[in-house]
Amino acid sequence: MTYEVVAADDDEIIRQTVEFKLTSQGWDVTSFENGRECWAYLESSASDPPDVVVLDVMMPGLSGLQVLQRIRDDESLASIPVLLLTSRGREEHVVEGFDRGATDYLTKPFSPTELVARIRGRLE
Amino acid sequence: MIAFAIETVLLLVAASIAAVTAILGAVTLAMARWHRRTRRRTARIRDRVREGVFERLFEPDPGWAAWIGGLSGAEREQLRRVVEAHLRRLRGTEYDRLRTLAGELGIQAEAKRDLEAGRNRFRALTWLALLGEPVAVSRLEECCTETRRHRAGAARLLFESGHPDGAAVGTDLLIGDGGRPLSAFGMDTLYRLNDGGDTPLLERIPEDGGAWDGRLLVQVLTVLRYCSITEPPEQLEWVPDALAHDSPQVRAAAVGVIERHGWRDPVQRWIDVAELLADPEPTVRYDVYQLLASWGTDRSAAWLREGLDAEDDREVLAVVRALSRHPRASLPDPTGRLEPFVEWVQADAAVGRRRERVWGVTAAWS
Numbered sequence: 496m497t498y499e500v501v502a503a504d505d506d507e508i509i510r511q512t513v514e515f516k517l518t519s520q521g522w523d524v525t526s527f528e529n530g531r532e533c534w535a536y537l538e539s540s541a542s543d544p545p546d547v548v549v550l551d552v553m554m555p556g557l558s559g560l561q562v563l564q565r566i567r568d569d570e571s572l573a574s575i576p577v578l579l580l581t582s583r584g585r586e587e588h589v590v591e592g593f594d595r596g597a598t599d600y601l602t603k604p605f606s607p608t609e610l611v612a613r614i615r616g617r618l619e
Numbered sequence: 620m621i622a623f624a625i626e627t628v629l630l631l632v633a634a635s636i637a638a639v640t641a642i643l644g645a646v647t648l649a650m651a652r653w654h655r656r657t658r659r660r661t662a663r664i665r666d667r668v669r670e671g672v673f674e675r676l677f678e679p680d681p682g683w684a685a686w687i688g689g690l691s692g693a694e695r696e697q698l699r700r701v702v703e704a705h706l707r708r709l710r711g712t713e714y715d716r717l718r719t720l721a722g723e724l725g726i727q728a729e730a731k732r733d734l735e736a737g738r739n740r741f742r743a744l745t746w747l748a749l750l751g752e753p754v755a756v757s758r759l760e761e762c763c764t765e766t767r768r769h770r771a772g773a774a775r776l777l778f779e780s781g782h783p784d785g786a787a788v789g790t791d792l793l794i795g796d797g798g799r800p801l802s803a804f805g806m807d808t809l810y811r812l813n814d815g816g817d818t819p820l821l822e823r824i825p826e827d828g829g830a831w832d833g834r835l836l837v838q839v840l841t842v843l844r845y846c847s848i849t850e851p852p853e854q855l856e857w858v859p860d861a862l863a864h865d866s867p868q869v870r871a872a873a874v875g876v877i878e879r880h881g882w883r884d885p886v887q888r889w890i891d892v893a894e895l896l897a898d899p900e901p902t903v904r905y906d907v908y909q910l911l912a913s914w915g916t917d918r919s920a921a922w923l924r925e926g927l928d929a930e931d932d933r934e935v936l937a938v939v940r941a942l943s944r945h946p947r948a949s950l951p952d953p954t955g956r957l958e959p960f961v962e963w964v965q966a967d968a969a970v971g972r973r974r975e976r977v978w979g980v981t982a983a984w985s
Contacts, residue, residue, distance in 0.1 A: 508704050512713075515673040606711025607677070 498618055502526045503533035503562065504551035504580060509603070513549060516607035517614075530557030534565055541571040547614050548577045552588045560591055567596040576617040580605060665697040672701055672720075676713055683720045699724060706749040718750055727752050734762060744772030753780040756788050767796055771805040778811050786817040794823060794839065798831040801838050809839070814846045821850055825857035833866045840872035844879045852883040859889050867900035874903060878910040887914065892922055901934060908941035912948075920948035927951060936960050943968065 500517050502524060504510045510526050517524045525545070527533040534557055537548070548566065550559035557565075559579055566572045576598040581588045583602050592600055599613050668690075675681035690698065702724070706717050721727060726746055733743040734754065740763060747754060754776060763773035774789035782788070789812045793805050801809065813820045820843055828836055840861065848854070861873035874895065881887055895907045908926060911919035923945060926938035939960040942948045953961035 506708070509708055511669070511673070512705070512709065516677055519677050604708050604710045604714070606713060607709065608712045 496619070498522045498546040498614070500524045500547050500549065500614065501533065501537060501545045502549040503528070503530060503554060503559065504549075505529055505554045506551070509551070509580070509605075512607055513610065516611060520611055530554045530559060530562045533557075534562050537562075537566065537572060538569070541569065544572050544575055546575070546618055548575055549580065549610070549614075550577060551580045552585070552592065553582065560588070560595055563592065563595050563597055576614075578610070578613060578617075661693075661697065664693055665701060668694055668697045669701050672698070672705070676705075676716055681716055681720070683716075683723045687720075687723055695724065699726065702726070703746075703749065721746075721750055726750070734758070737762060741768055741772050744769070744776050748772070748776040748779040751779045751781065752776075753782060756782065756784065759792075764792065767799065767802060767805065770796055771802060771808055774805070774812065775808045778808060786812045787819045790819040790823060794820075794827070794831070794835065798827075798835055800832055800834040806838055806842055810842045810845055813842065815849065818843075818846060818848050818850055818854070820846075821848070821854040824861075828857070828861070833864075833869055836861070836864075837866075837868045837872045840869065840876050844872070844875040848880055852880075852885045855880060855883075855886050856889065858886070859891075862890070862895065867898075867903050870898060870900065871903045871906050874906040874910050878906070878913050881910065881914060892919075896922065896926070901931070904934065905937040908937050909944070912941040912944040915946040917947055920945050923948060924951070927957065932960075936963060939964050940967075 500522050502510065502513045502517070503526065504513065505528050507528070510528065514524045514526050525536065527536065530550070533548075533550070537544070548562075550562055552559040563577050563579070566575060566577060573596075577596070579588070579592045579597045579600040581592070581600055581602055583604075589600050598617055601610055601613065671686060675683065675686060687695065687698065702717055702721055706714065706721070709717065727750055730743040730746040730750075730752070731754070733739045734747070744763065746752075756777070759773040759776065763769040770792045774792045777785035777789040777792075790809065793801060793809050793812075809820070820839060824836075824839060824843075828839070831839070855876070858873055858876055861876070862870055864870050864873065877886065877890060881890065892907070892911070895910075896904060898904050898907065908923060911923050920942070923938055923942050926941075927935060929935050929938065935957070939950065939957070943950055943964045950961050950964065951957050953965075
């Protein structure tokens with residue numbers, strides 16, 4: 496099964512790793528380096544939304560939490576599973592993320608294999 | 620005749636300056652072009668190497684040895700950088716495979732040799748910590764207590780390698796530097812060593828805290844504020860002493876500790892709130908208001924409402940802001956004197972502005 500995944504992280508290395516790992520599963524991945532570009536893409540794809548969104552919490556422009564809020568506030572995007580990537584020790588981001596409707600979260604440093612398993616768990 | 624000679628000399632000087640300037644300009648341009656070309660070449664090599672890592676990293680058998688056997692010296696150099704960058708960001712299966720790759724590159728062995736020989740010690744500690752490679756405590760105490768940087772590197776290695784006594788030994792390495800303040804890296808390491816499980820800081824503060832530089836005490840209290848503590852509440856019996864410290868930065872940091880860990884009944888009983896609210900330093904009182912908001916009891920709401928009568932406008936704003944966070948209190952009626960404060964706090968909430976207080980950190984690093 497081919498899924499469409501949107502990922503946003505301002506760390507190039509993490510972005511590339513996520514992109515490579517998810518692409519190696521045969522999934523289509525569109526990635527962005529900030530929340531603003533990611534949200535612009537999601538807004539423009541509201542008629543054909545992605546299957547899952549992976550967001551870094553701390554990003555310039557719009558943070559992952561702000562993008563998440565906008566996704567949940569948008570009727571056509573609200574049901575998309577959203578996974579957050581948070582830094583270790585930022586428990587408040589996890590709490591705020593769940594408050595805003597995050598589906599799941601992973602703590603950085605993270606395991607790409609676990610990321611795939613969590614996405615699969617939500618979609619299959 | 621003399622005028623002609625002066626003119627000739629001046630012309631010669633001007634020509635020399637022009638020639639030197641032209642040569643320097645040409646050399647600068649040539650060096651800039653060379654650097655740019657080198658940077659581009661290095662970036663191309665790194666991209667190629669990274670691609671090679673990704674092609675193998677997600678395979679059950681990456682076949683590192685065969686691959687790196689065919690790499691040039693420059694490619695191996697860039698590969699080390701790629702490995703380092705990814706070790707910092709990854710965990711799990713991929714981390715284990717990168718660790719194997721580091722082994723094939725001889726990084727662990729080289730770092731241990733360097734540590735033994737006293738060469739590039741911080742670099743060696745960094746690699747060993749990234750790879751979670753254990754080193755005997757006695758060896759670390761022998762080679763890595765000279766500078767604050769080395770102490771922090773050794774403590775980080777103890778944490779990353781999961782040494783059974785890592786929390787206690789690492790904490791002592793960090794704070795045993797004559798009571799001097801920590802670097803940001805040192806603070807982060809202290810947090811990691813004390814978060815959850817053992818929290819040796821809880822013993823070190825009452826034992827040695829009195830002899831520390833005030834900035835270190837603020838740093839330690841700040842770290843403790845963020846740590847999850849599983850120790851019994853009696854371990855926090857020293858906090859009232861810190862709340863009475865001469866330095867307002869220390870008092871504010873101690874309030875931060877209580878804000879985080881004061882949900883335990885015995886801790887709340889040790890605190891004289893009336894005394895805290897009478898602190899001469901406004902920033903300490905503002906932190907006390909946040910503390911009362913986080914306690915979330917009817918009594919703490921009543922204390923906050925008393926603060927609405929303060930004379931200073933900034934103080935009233937701090938109280939209204941705390942009331943807005945209190946789970947059992949509501950904002951006061953926006954009438955009379957309180958109207959602008961309530962409107963301000965409501966406007967803040969409307970735009971989702973987050974006002975995170977980082978307890979004492981500014982003071983600690985200033």
